[in-house]
Amino acid sequence: MTRVLICYGTSEGQTEAIAERMGDVVGGEGHEVTLTHLKHPPNGLDPGAYDGIVVGASIHGGSHQRYVGSFVRDHLETLNRRPSAFFSVSLTAAHDDPGERAPAAELLEAFLDETGWNPDGTLAVAGALKYSEYGRLKRFVMRWIAGRASGDTDTARDYEYTDWDDVESFAREFTTLLRADA
Ligand SMILES: Cc1cc2nc3c(=O)[nH]c(=O)nc-3n(C[C@H](O)[C@H](O)[C@H](O)COP(=O)(O)O)c2cc1C
Structure with a gap:
């Protein structure tokens, strides 16, 4: 059975939710999925033990x-040799206007340039505004940022902008890479 590592960094949990949804899709295609939060990776985590690797941040x-x-830097050789993909989660990616959305793709590319990674697939995906989970200062700052961007400022509720169809298509596409590599 093909083994797939889906690992991620997350601060408020949306990237984890996206990684889990990708895991459902990849697992549903018959692959064995391991999900790992990179802030607390299991001892001796070895991406080389997997047939494909997806990283999110x-x-x-x-x-x-x-x-x-x-x-990524620590495991660059493996990542550049195996089927691999990177997804980047942000609010910038939620903009409808391509010009306003562009910095999300630029930050994604900057991450790849800085690490030297050349993944087979990339996705800049919209995240969430979770006012209910922020402390007072973070809530204030995020409301201000959202207001400046004509975004959602009602701090009495949360907002999710993630396009789950996009997330699932990306994961499905990744499984075709695994088949091609087998
Ligand atoms: C303190 C803070 C700073 C943020 N800074 C940015 C930013 O610079 N650019 C951006 O596009 N989104 C920014 N965001 C939005 C996050 O990327 C978005 O909420 C995302 O869903 C977070 O994913 P996570 O829950 O997996 O950490 C910020 C969010 C917070 C709370």
């Missing part, structure tokens, strides 16, 4: 989680 203050970058 979210953007905060203009960059992805540092520990995800470290993981």
Whole structure:
């Protein structure tokens, strides 16, 4: 059976939810899936033991989680040799306007440039605004940022912008890579 590692960095949980949905799709296609939060990876996690690797990270203050970058750098050779994919989660990716959405793709590319990784597939995907889970300061800052971007500012509720169809298509496409590599 083909083994797939889906690992991620997350700060408020949306990237984890996306990774889990990808895991459902990849698992549904008959592959054995291991999901791992890279902030607390199991001892001796070895991407080389997997036939395919998907890595996800979210953007905060203009960059992805540092520990995800470290993981990619530490396992660069394996990642560049195996079927691999990267997805980047942000609010910028939620914009309808291509010009306003562009920085999401730029930050994704910057992550790849900085790490030297050349994945087979990439996805910039919209995340969520989880006002109910932020502390007071974070809620205030995010409301201000959302307001400046003409976004959603009612802090009495949460907003999810993730396009789950896109997420599932991306995961399904990744499984075709695995078949091609087998
Ligand atoms: C403190 C903070 C800073 C953020 N900074 C950015 C940013 O610079 N650019 C962006 O597009 N999204 C930004 N976001 C939005 C997150 O990327 C979005 O909420 C995403 O869903 C978070 O994913 P996670 O829950 O997996 O961490 C920020 C969110 C928070 C809470």
